[in-house]
Amino acid sequence: MTDFPAHADVVFVGAGHNALVAAAYLLDAGRSVCLLEQMPRPGGWVQTAELGAPGFLHDRWSALHPAFVGGPVWAELGPDLRRHGLEYVTAPLATGSSLPDGRTAIAPVDPQSFAEELDRLGERARWGALLGAVGPQLETLLGLLGTGLDTPEAQAALAGLLRDSRQSRVPFGQLLSGSALDLVNDHFGTEELRQLAAPWPLHFGAGPEDPASALWAALALVLLGVGVPTPVGGSGRLTDALLALVTERGGEVFSGVDVDEILVSGGRAAGVRTTAGPTVEAREAVIVSATPDRFYGRLLRGWGDVPAGVRAQAAGYRYRRGCFQMNLALTARPRFTDSRLDAGGGINLGRGVEALATSVRQAEAGLLPQYPSISWHEPTAVDSTRAPEGRAVVRLQVLDVPHTPKGDAAGTTYGAAGWDAATAEAFADRVLAEAEAHVPGLTGLVLERHLTTPADLARQNPNAGPGDHAAGENSLQQALTQRPIPAHAGGHRTLLPGAWLIGAATWPSAAVSGASGRAAAQALIGRTP
Numbered sequence: 001m002t003d004f005p006a007h008a009d010v011v012f013v014g015a016g017h018n019a020l021v022a023a024a025y026l027l028d029a030g031r032s033v034c035l036l037e038q039m040p041r042p043g044g045w046v047q048t049a050e051l052g053a054p055g056f057l058h059d060r061w062s063a064l065h066p067a068f069v070g071g072p073v074w075a076e077l078g079p080d081l082r083r084h085g086l087e088y089v090t091a092p093l094a095t096g097s098s099l100p101d102g103r104t105a106i107a108p109v110d111p112q113s114f115a116e117e118l119d120r121l122g123e124r125a126r127w128g129a130l131l132g133a134v135g136p137q138l139e140t141l142l143g144l145l146g147t148g149l150d151t152p153e154a155q156a157a158l159a160g161l162l163r164d165s166r167q168s169r170v171p172f173g174q175l176l177s178g179s180a181l182d183l184v185n186d187h188f189g190t191e192e193l194r195q196l197a198a199p200w201p202l203h204f205g206a207g208p209e210d211p212a213s214a215l216w217a218a219l220a221l222v223l224l225g226v227g228v229p230t231p232v233g234g235s236g237r238l239t240d241a242l243l244a245l246v247t248e249r250g251g252e253v254f255s256g257v258d259v260d261e262i263l264v265s266g267g268r269a270a271g272v273r274t275t276a277g278p279t280v281e282a283r284e285a286v287i288v289s290a291t292p293d294r295f296y297g298r299l300l301r302g303w304g305d306v307p308a309g310v311r312a313q314a315a316g317y318r319y320r321r322g323c324f325q326m327n328l329a330l331t332a333r334p335r336f337t338d339s340r341l342d343a344g345g346g347i348n349l350g351r352g353v354e355a356l357a358t359s360v361r362q363a364e365a366g367l368l369p370q371y372p373s374i375s376w377h378e379p380t381a382v383d384s385t386r387a388p389e390g391r392a393v394v395r396l397q398v399l400d401v402p403h404t405p406k407g408d409a410a411g412t413t414y415g416a417a418g419w420d421a422a423t424a425e426a427f428a429d430r431v432l433a434e435a436e437a438h439v440p441g442l443t444g445l446v447l448e449r450h451l452t453t454p455a456d457l458a459r460q461n462p463n464a465g466p467g468d469h470a471a472g473e474n475s476l477q478q479a480l481t482q483r484p485i486p487a488h489a490g491g492h493r494t495l496l497p498g499a500w501l502i503g504a505a506t507w508p509s510a511a512v513s514g515a516s517g518r519a520a521a522q523a524l525i526g527r528t529p
Helices: 017-028 072-083 111-121 124-142 152-164 172-177 180-187 191-197 213-226 236-248 292-299 308-315 339-343 353-364 421-436 454-460 515-525
Strands: 007-013 033-037 048-050 057-059 093-098 104-108 252-255 259-265 268-274 279-289 322-330 346-349 374-377 392-401 446-452 499-502
Touching (some): 048 236, 057 322, 124 172, 124 180, 180 213, 180 353, 259 279, 259 292, 374 421, 499 515
Parallel strands (some): 007 033, 033 252
Antiparallel strands (some): 093 104, 268 279, 322 446
16 A cells, blocks of 8 residues: 555554554554554454354464553553453463373462462462562562663662562572573472473563573463453454554554665654655654564664664574464364363463473474474353354464474474475474373364464564564563663664664563553653653
8 A cells, every 4th residue: 555644743664563552642642643564454463363164263373461451551541442342351260281191280360269279289388489589579570561671760670679689589680590490490399380380481482491581480470360361252352452443543554565764864763665665754753563683684774873783783683483373173162181271271281391491492403392382272261252153263382393493303304394384284283192182082173273383474474583473582681671682771762763663572572462562652752751
C-alpha cells in the first residue's frame, strides 16, 4: 500500500503488539501516529488463525500472556480493550511438569491447592525459603516494567537491589550471575519441581546454564502466580483489540510496507523512506520494532555519526537458539498419565534438568537434540471456542533446537541440510514420540499438524534473525542494562535523537507484555523521565 500520509507526529516501523500499545498511549495524549508493518497484517508474533481444518484456531506464535495481564498496560488499557472484545481466561493450573516415569508436579493458581502439592512433594519449606528471599527483589524489578532501565530512577533501583540484598539468602547479584540449573538444584529437592522451573528461561531467550538464567527462572515463578491468562478465541484477540483501539483513536496502520531507511535531518530522526520509494515525515519521533543489528546496520546505514564501537556492538548482536513449534488439531482432548495436568496451563515435558541441559548444549553445537524438551499448552482445556465440539488444539514448542542445524545428536542424517522439509517432519515425529510418553495415545488423535521451524521464523519476521523466537540471546551479556547493546543501557532511546527502539530485543525482552511500547510512549509524553 502507498496511500499512507505524508507526515505524522510519530511514525512506527513495525506494528507488533508493543507498537500498537505505544500508539494507543500516544493517540490518547493527542499525537498523530502512522504505523508501517512489513508483515501481511499487524500484531507481530501475536496472531491466531485457522491453519487447515475449519474451526481449529491455532496460536501461530505466542500464546500465554501473564506478563501482560500482570503488568501496567492491562491495568491502564484494560477497560478499553475489554470494550473491544478482549476477554482473558485463566486455567486453574499455571504450570506443571511431567517426567517419563510418571512423576509430576503441578502449580495451581489457587494458593491452598499449591501448598498441598508442595506438601506432597516435601518442598513447602524449600519453596518458601526461595520465594521469600527473591520475592521482594523481583517485586522491585517488576516495578520497572514499562519503563527504560537508563533512567536515574531505574538505575538507582537496580543499584539498591544489589546493595540491599547482600545479606539475603539469595542476593540479587547471584540471580544476575547464576544459572537456572544451579538455582533449582540448590533450592529444590525433587526432580519434579526442578523440571517445572528450569525450562522457563528458554522462553525469555536464556539457556538453563547461562548467567542470568537464575533471574529468569525466579521471575517466571513469580509471574506465574497469576496463572497463564490467554485471550478467549486465541492470542490474536489481543492484536484485534489493540488495533481496534488504535483505529478508534485515529491512528493509521498499513501492512505489507517495508521501511528501508530512517531519514535524518538536523541531527535527529525526521521520518522514514519505504522500499517502494514514498516517505513519511515524523514531526516528533520514529519508533522502531527491530533488533539492533537491523536498526544500525540497515535502517541507519546512511547516518555517518554512529560511533564505530556502537556499530560493532550492533553487528555483534547474538542469536543463540531457534524455536520449533508444532500446532496440532486433535480429534479429541488429550489426556495425561497424571490427569491433574489436563487442567491447562503451560506444562514442561522432559527427562529431567540434566537432560534439558544436554539438549540445549546439543542445539548450541548445531545438532538436533536427541531428546527434546517440550513446552505444552492445550487452549481447549479452558476455551471451547478454539476447536469444534469434542475436538482440541495443542501447541508444542521446542526451544532447545539449533536455529541452523548441521547434524543430529541422534546420529541420523537429518539436519545436515538445515531445516529442510524432511528434517522438519522427522523432528516432529521425534517430538510426538517424546510427548507420547506423557500423553498416551496422542499420536492417534492427530487430525492435522502444522510445523514452524526456525527457518520459517526467519522468513516470516526479520526480528527473529536466523530463527530466534526471543529476538536475540538474553543471558547476562545481553540482558537488563546490556540489552540490546551496552550503548543503550537497557533503555529505548537510541543514539539518534528522536529514534526509539522497542520490541523483544529490548528490555524487558521476549514475552507479551507491551512494556517496551509503554516505556517509549510514556517517555515521549513526558510522564516518565
